[in-house]
Amino acid sequence: MPDHPTTLDELLTPEVIVRRDILNATIDRMERRLADAGVAHRPHIKTHKSADIALRQQQAGARGITTSSIGEAEVMADHGLKDILIAYPIIGERNRRRLVALAPRLHRLIVSINSLEALENVAAAAAEAGRVIELYLEIDVGIHRGELPPDERVLAVARRASDLASVRISGLQGYAGQCYAPASREARIAVAQEALKTLKSIRTLLAEAGIVVDTLSIGSSMEALMIEALPGATEVRAGNYVLGDRGILDVGEVTPAQCAQRVLTTVIAQQEPGYAILDAGSKTLTSDGAKHGEGHGHVVSMPDATITHLNEEHGFLRYDPSLHRLAIGDRLEIIPNHCCVVPNLKDRLVLCEGSDIVGEITVHARGVCY
Amino acid sequence: MPDHPTTLDELLTPEVIVRRDILNATIDRMERRLADAGVAHRPHIKTHKSADIALRQQQAGARGITTSSIGEAEVMADHGLKDILIAYPIIGERNRRRLVALAPRLHRLIVSINSLEALENVAAAAAEAGRVIELYLEIDVGIHRGELPPDERVLAVARRASDLASVRISGLQGYAGQCYAPASREARIAVAQEALKTLKSIRTLLAEAGIVVDTLSIGSSMEALMIEALPGATEVRAGNYVLGDRGILDVGEVTPAQCAQRVLTTVIAQQEPGYAILDAGSKTLTSDGAKHGEGHGHVVSMPDATITHLNEEHGFLRYDPSLHRLAIGDRLEIIPNHCCVVPNLKDRLVLCEGSDIVGEITVHARGVCY
Incomplete structure (x- = not known):
């Protein structure tokens, strides 16, 4: 590796x-x-x-x-x-x-x-x-x-x-x-x-x-x-x-394919069908709510699924098990509710093209609020 | 200065x-x-x-x-x-x-x-x-x-x-x-x-x-x-x-005088009595809600006041103007709703004793979620 x-x-x-x-x-x-x-x-x-x-x-x-x-x-x-x-x-x-x-x-x-x-x-x-x-x-x-x-x-x-x-x-x-x-x-x-x-x-x-x-x-x-x-x-x-984020996504002004920033997350638990735990919580997605609709982000590959709530390092995902299958270790991309508070948590964002990592974006003013 | x-x-x-x-x-x-x-x-x-x-x-x-x-x-x-x-x-x-x-x-x-x-x-x-x-x-x-x-x-x-x-x-x-x-x-x-x-x-x-x-x-x-x-x-x-935070404060397990972490904020606008705008928003206090009660933090000197909502760099403060007076430039200390998400936004926390700054606390694992 x-x-x-x-x-x-x-x-x-x-x-x-x-x-x-x-x-x-x-x-x-x-x-x-x-x-x-x-x-x-x-x-x-x-x-x-x-x-x-x-x-x-x-x-x-x-x-x-x-x-x-x-x-x-x-x-x-x-x-x-x-x-x-x-x-x-x-x-x-x-x-x-x-x-x-x-x-x-x-x-x-x-x-x-x-x-x-x-x-x-x-x-x-x-x-x-x-x-x-x-x-x-x-x-x-x-x-x-x-x-x-x-x-x-x-x-x-x-x-x-x-x-x-x-x-x-x-x-x-x-x-x-x-x-x-x-x-x-x-x-x-x-x-x-x-x-x-x-x-x-x-x-x-x-x-x-x-x-x-x-x-x-x-x-x-x-x-x-x-x-x-x-x-x-x-x-x-x-x-x-x-x-891009759910703020402009949910009202139809853009499509998910037009939202550049996503949180990449991994399934870390799956104890019952239709319910999985993700490793992205409020310290990555932030707690900002959706302006329209419920939940804590748009799951790109499962748009009908809902991240019902967040702990700091846990996302609680509900989905229809007749439509989707998930296993521990699976990865998902999430478009956050509010994109403006997410880069502020990171020194760098990972730049990618398809499945390739092609560079990084430095968040020069991370943490600068004053 | x-x-x-x-x-x-x-x-x-x-x-x-x-x-x-x-x-x-x-x-x-x-x-x-x-x-x-x-x-x-x-x-x-x-x-x-x-x-x-x-x-x-x-x-x-x-x-x-x-x-x-x-x-x-x-x-x-x-x-x-x-x-x-x-x-x-x-x-x-x-x-x-x-x-x-x-x-x-x-x-x-x-x-x-x-x-x-x-x-x-x-x-x-x-x-x-x-x-x-x-x-x-x-x-x-x-x-x-x-x-x-x-x-x-x-x-x-x-x-x-x-x-x-x-x-x-x-x-x-x-x-x-x-x-x-x-x-x-x-x-x-x-x-x-x-x-x-x-x-x-x-x-x-x-x-x-x-x-x-x-x-x-x-x-x-x-x-x-x-x-x-x-x-x-x-x-x-x-x-x-x-x-310390409002999670343990509002149920009476501790007093405000037992909560070490506060957000120091300045009044940046005051257009009508009982309503002021603070420079602390969701990028400092985070959007985490209170477990009990309303608002976005406990204002130490005005415990009856409410930070009704937050933008990224604005806190919206409502208070009783017959009890308190505020002016542009005044400073307030806020005990956040949830202390665990606040240091993660900062490389350093300012250590103080009374009104003196006595050092800093390095947040060594800031942004580390993986």
């Missing part, structure tokens, strides 16, 4: 694998789709936390990237990414100083603002760094996670920003995570359109106050996958589309 | 901190309690995955340690732990070979067995390593995760093990995770007693077949915290007690 496995059969499990052909096709398809719609793409790298994939996305046409922390931005800058939106408020003196250090390393730096406190901190950092930092005003379009309220209260922050020489408002940012919830595409589109309408209304409000904003940046892969129905959005920050 | 923070105020958040005084007191208290009850302790290191803490547990009186994978055992052996129970079935040729390599590095190696397949694999490894490997027969005492059924079917595996020169059955192992569920201590004790009764009945069954087993090894910190009510158990494999 080789120390460096060359096929999936030789791989220790549980392990996170990425199918290279699917990954590349997914990246290219999304860039084509957004280009056709005339929308810029600034993919959110919190999904994969890997400069390898971020650079691939950029080469395929993405304008720059989005991160959810200064730390992720620092790591991406270390690996050659130079156009970064930090889509998270910068709070505290220590983070202000990190921003001062980061700014000169990038060709373009945009920071999201959700409060006057965050604004003042970024403006001070920009002044100290001796350059203008662009701002996106983060507008609450329905998920209520501390964004600026979508009304005239935005004006106070926008006016203050306009008075500061070291910052420049270049966009409005919304994240309509609630558009994953409806089961029908029509209803999801309606939710996303409503969120975009909110952004447009704030743009009008600002314009009436003499503050012109060009970029309307919308979030979520779901919105990216419905982009044709969202005219007026100028930028999208899609994250999880690139690895 | 120093590059190496010396106080919690200077720490970037979100971060996982461990209160040293609580950790040491907890370790010593558990060892005393189990020693007083005449029960050996083999703490499960999957909680902390750190040789630092494992060695401290051993110095305080623990017999050896328990791991949930060969990988964890390999890492612990690298750092001086020499008496290890691998409480997980060894499936597959590659794992067999790892066991061959590991065995000579330990003073004592015990492996759990849940099937004939696992038994044959371990026996082959032991024969190849040229030494006897001890076995615990894993018995289903209620959680149904692939253990041997608690009836005469155990005999087939036990008889086969007795025929093999390279292995020796030294114990029966049960894990009564279901004893966390009842809200009353009386009911929890009853569940744990029933599980122990099952182990005893299997010991009798084996004795009648001429197979003598000395060790009755029970699992879970909950059972350890009720050990006085479980006479006959000879060993316990407590895990999460050492860091």
Whole structure:
């Protein structure tokens, strides 16, 4: 048995694998789709936390990237990414100083603002760094996670920003995570359109106050996958589309064959028909629930089976024994409920093509949340 | 601002901190309690995955340690732990070979067995390593995760093990995770007693077949915290007690002041009274739910508050604004729902005493699940 496995059969499990052909096709398809719609793409790298994939996305046409922390931005800058939106408020003196250090390393730096406190901190950092930092005003379009309220209260922050020489408002940012919830595409589109309408209304409000904003940046892969129905959005920050998960699978936006990331697992017990124990538990699949449907992942070869629950190193699988046979040692591929929390558990993802291992993807920002 | 923070105020958040005084007191208290009850302790290191803490547990009186994978055992052996129970079935040729390599590095190696397949694999490894490997027969005492059924079917595996020169059955192992569920201590004790009764009945069954087993090894910190009510158990494999979490907190087995591990988080938004957004989300607290009660952690300074849900980098906090005041930049300590999945996200935990940072705990086996 080789120390460096060359096929999936030789791989220790549980392990996170990425199918290279699917990954590349997914990246290219999304860039084509957004280009056709005339929308810029600034993919959110919190999904994969890997400069390898971020650079691939950029080469395929993405304008720059989005991160959810200064730390992720620092790591991406270390690996050659130079156009970064930090889509998270910068709070505290220590983070202000990190921003001062980061700014000169990038060709373009945009920071999201959700409060006057965050604004003042970024403006001070920009002044100290001796350059203008662009701002996106983060507008609450329905998920209520501390964004600026979508009304005239935005004006106070926008006016203050306009008075500061070291910052420049270049966009409005919304994240309509609630558009994953409806089961029908029509209803999801309606939710996303409503969120975009909110952004447009704030743009009008600002314009009436003499503050012109060009970029309307919308979030979520779901919105990216419905982009044709969202005219007026100028930028999208899609994250999880690139690895794929049940969040976009169960509603029919993609097929299992379009989900690149899978957890490879082994059957470790089989005491009764229709019930098996897998070696993938919450420390590999994570405990994130499904947005639609039950269970803890989509079993690729047994889509009708259910992983009913997880312990840390055990997955509890129920299946129809008249349709499937399993034995101890059998291996299965699982598409996780939520792909964005899985790479964060690993230093490397195993890159494969068919049953061959063809490389690895380094998760450069694993564990970086601050 | 120093590059190496010396106080919690200077720490970037979100971060996982461990209160040293609580950790040491907890370790010593558990060892005393189990020693007083005449029960050996083999703490499960999957909680902390750190040789630092494992060695401290051993110095305080623990017999050896328990791991949930060969990988964890390999890492612990690298750092001086020499008496290890691998409480997980060894499936597959590659794992067999790892066991061959590991065995000579330990003073004592015990492996759990849940099937004939696992038994044959371990026996082959032991024969190849040229030494006897001890076995615990894993018995289903209620959680149904692939253990041997608690009836005469155990005999087939036990008889086969007795025929093999390279292995020796030294114990029966049960894990009564279901004893966390009842809200009353009386009911929890009853569940744990029933599980122990099952182990005893299997010991009798084996004795009648001429197979003598000395060790009755029970699992879970909950059972350890009720050990006085479980006479006959000879060993316990407590895990999460050492860091503490809502699993043992909400039922009153410990107080918040006895939970060493906390997530330090910062308020990043506060748009309306009684509702704040924290920078700790599912990538720090994990998505593991509470066994009792709602929400995603116990806020130490606001025990009546609720973290209603999590995004990856956002915690949604609801609290009574007539009781508490919060502002952007304020910091809070959260005791997570489930401590065992939190260190696995970090290379290091920050060790503190009061508001001083006094060191760090390396999570040597972070990400090791195989």
